[in-house]
Amino acid sequence: AQTVTQSQPEMSVQEAETVTLSCTYDTSESNYYLFWYKQPPSRQMILVIRQEAYKQQNATENRFSVNFQKAAKSFSLKISDSQLGDTAMYFCAFKAGTASKLTFGTGTRLQVTL
């Protein structure tokens, strides 16, 4: 079974600064996908970024980028130029290539302050 660990329950960052959220996972699968989802106070889950394990290049989506370290089974999310609208719960998720369901971490609550 796969596990996803987010060791930072809460984090805070000032507006315009950069913050990195940590995620580690454990799996014996060779083909898998990793995701970061954001859940703002509205509770709508929003896909932030995805990474295919077979791709060596780190995924980037505007201000969001990941640091994917396959050997270390680490998948951190970097948010640059943080904005107040980035305040949310962030969930790291894993999907085995052969499976359809996601395994979620426990989440990191990010607060962006003025």
Next chain:
Amino acid sequence: GAVVSQHPSRVICKSGTSVKIECRSLDFQATTMFWYRQFPKQSLMLMATSNEGSKATYEQGVEKDKFLINHASLTLSTLTVTSAHPEDSSFYICSAREVVAVTETQYFGPGTRLLVL
């Protein structure tokens, strides 16, 4: 990204009654949808995988006779909470799996807050 709707967004019911929640993929077809439950300040807990045209697959510990799932079309899955009790009060979220070529992504509905009195 793709859009998933969920209805109702909020429901209050009396203990013993049944409540149906709908999940629709608005701009794509989804052979697979998922139902989650989320307690306050916690992560999402997968309840079941809904497969179009076949029986749902339930996670361990989830009562299939209590949480009835029907996936009758490629854009609609429903979750019926039967004989609801106060302990069923929770936030229920659905997601739909979109497959484009070899890329697979789950898109989530906005959730349904259920309160059983």
